[in-house]
Amino acid sequence: MDIVKIGVNRKTFINPMLRKWKIPLQLSFDGTRPLYQQIEAAIEEEIKKGRLAADTAMPGTRELAKELKVHRKTVVQAYDRLLSRGLLYTRQKQGTFVAAEKDSTRYATLLSKAPFAFRTFKVDFTEDLPPMQSGLIKFDDGFPDPRLGPLLELTGTYRTIFKRTLRQRQMEFQNPKFYDPLRDVYINMLNQQRGLNVSPDRACFVVGQQMGLYMVAQVLLKKEEVVASCNPGDPFAWHIFQSVGAKLAAVRSDEKGMDTAHLEELLKTQKIKLVYTSPQCQYPTTATMSHERRRHLLQLSETYGFAIIEADYDHEYWYGAQPYVPLAAEPHGGQVIYISALSKLLPPFYLMGVVCGPADFIRSLTALREMIGQQGDILLEHATEDLIRDGVIAKAVRKSVHHYKEKREYVSAILYNYLYKHVQFQVPQAGLAYFLQFRDDIDLTNLLTRLKQKGIYIRNPGSASFDDTPPRHLRIGFGALDLRELEQGVKTIADILSA
Incomplete structure (x- = not known):
């Protein structure tokens, strides 16, 4: 049986300048099911999972037929069925778009109610690196x-926005949730590119991945609670966990990433509150966690009730045909707290990061963010929004x-x-x-x-x-x-x- 994977190019209607990210569709040419039904079912599944969001522009029938290597009439037939069922709609002279999905909540991968205990914050009122030198x-x-x-594009856009802002006298203090249009296009990028299903109330923007990890540790952990991590592992993360009084438990790792069988042995003898991992590219070994161990880790989390921090810092730097989707994109009961950043996409000085998790947990995290500091760099946020929207970062x-x-x-x-x-x-x-x-x-x-x-x-x-x-x-x-x-x-x- 031949399997053909293609990428559906997606461009939101709300943000028409956002460039195309791809979602794989699979077709089987073994003759067991008509191709137009396969196309219809695949697009419907992506809509229900939230990866084809409402008002997302669909590719034209000729374009999709070319990518799928099928006759255009086959795609037209699939589109007609989706239009008749209300899953797609058309705009005159603009194209075909995704309609709002009423039943997408059952596919949500980040829940509103966290299944783990955490500290609630409310707002009431390392080895020194050598200096750079020639020849080093x-x-x-x-x-x-x-x-x-894209430093030239970033600095150019920043300069333009700075001049415009001065002329319009729009300089003002901002809240810690970051500039709303930037938040929206960034979350849209995460959902489309990485297969997540994050809404604004499940995301907190932070100044860098390290700050995000520190804030999560402050909200989530109490003294004497146990954090499991790979050995060898990330010493910076260990110091953060220990700074709030947590204890560390070492988990073996190999070329397949964290040894979840060893983790299960530890779980039988001690209560573990949190597991810290970077499954895409484990630090420092660079190992990628296998599919089997990813599923096992999520199963253990549901069974034993621990939270998972997924540090996804190298997602873009994947060299295979298809990157693994994050743990946070897999079906789970809200156990996964996802941390990522733009710092590696806009080096060396850009530190914007995001933490995704259950809505009530994120509310507490945002309150802590506001306690730390309210003023962000609104000009840089405007510039970043333009770079994402115009496809420069992609x-x-x-x-x-x-x-x-x-x-x-x-x-x-x-x-x-x-x-x-x-x-x-x-x-x-x-x-x-x-x-x-x-x-x-x-x-x-x-x-x-x-x-x-x-x-x-x-x-x-x-x-x-x-x-x-x-x-x-x-x-x-x-x-x-x-x-x-x-x-x-x-x-x-x-x-x-x-x-």
């Missing part, structure tokens, strides 16, 4: 190349992913050529870093010191381990370095190890 090769943790971001993402995919292959080749005798590694499916595991015991402190003397900086990986066991790995980011720097750095590592 710095293998970071996996940051993007700021030269690939274009920059496509361009940068192609660039990083080629660079990833190049790094794989030089690692194999220079370091194969010393390390083992997997080519990452996502993200901007490689995780290298040494085949033999090695004095990492001495290695890093000698590299620094030769003008090469790599972060000490010791802090990514729960215990005092000497680390046997390195994490090297490749996004921000050019090919010459990458080869020179890897070759220097090999020379020192060989000596």
Whole structure:
């Protein structure tokens, strides 16, 4: 049986300048069901799931037929049936659009009532990085190349809005919920691009992913409650959890991500309040959690009643044919708190992030956000809205992913050529870093010191381990370095190890 996956191009009627994100439809050409019925059912399912929102512009019948590789009359027949059932409607000289779906609530993946306890906030009244210097090769943790971001477009738009705002005297203090049109187009982008079903009352915008994680920990955790996380893992997240008095539990991980079978063993012996994970690209190992473990994790969450924080920082940097949808896009009972950010799409200074969760939890989180500070950068928010609406960010993402995919292959080749005798590694499916595991015991402190003397900086990986066991790995980011720097750095590592 042949399966054809195509992308339905979607452009909202409310935001007509928002560029096209794609949702896969599947057709089977085995003859068991007419093709027009398959098209009708696939579009209906996407409408009910909320991924084709009300007033979304549908592709023309010729365009869709070309993408599906079927006769145009087949698409026309499917559209006619959807129009007759009220799932689509037409506007004269504008096209076909999605009608409001009355029964979409049963597909909601983020509920209004959180199934876990949390602290309610109400409003009543790290290793020092070396300075940048000429000739320094710095293998970071996996940051993007700021030269690939749409910085010229952002600064140009910012300047235009600044001048217009001054002329119209619209400078004023804003609330912490961010500029409403930006909120709407950002949420629309998350829903369409990542398969989420988030409404404005289930999203809180924050200044950066770290701030979002800190706020979630403040609202969610109490002293002595247990947080489970992969080992090795993210030391910054551990410090945040410990700052509110939480305890940590180490979960094994491998090339398939978090070992949920080991997590289940821990759950049988202790009460775990929260599981922290980045399933798309686990830090620091870059492993992607398998479909089976994702389903198992959600099942365990329902059974044992713990919350899940899903850190989705590298979603755009996926190199396979089809990225995994986030845990928050899968059917669940409201356990998943989703954190993402635009910081990697608009480096190096842009810090806008978002936290998605159940509506009552988000209300408390927004109250805490207001306590922290009320004034945002309204000009930057206006500029970002324009970049999303005009498709500038989407274009920059496509361009940068192609660039990083080629660079990833190049790094794989030089690692194999220079370091194969010393390390083992997997080519990452996502993200901007490689995780290298040494085949033999090695004095990492001495290695890093000698590299620094030769003008090469790599972060000490010791802090990514729960215990005092000497680390046997390195994490090297490749996004921000050019090919010459990458080869020179890897070759220097090999020379020192060989000596």
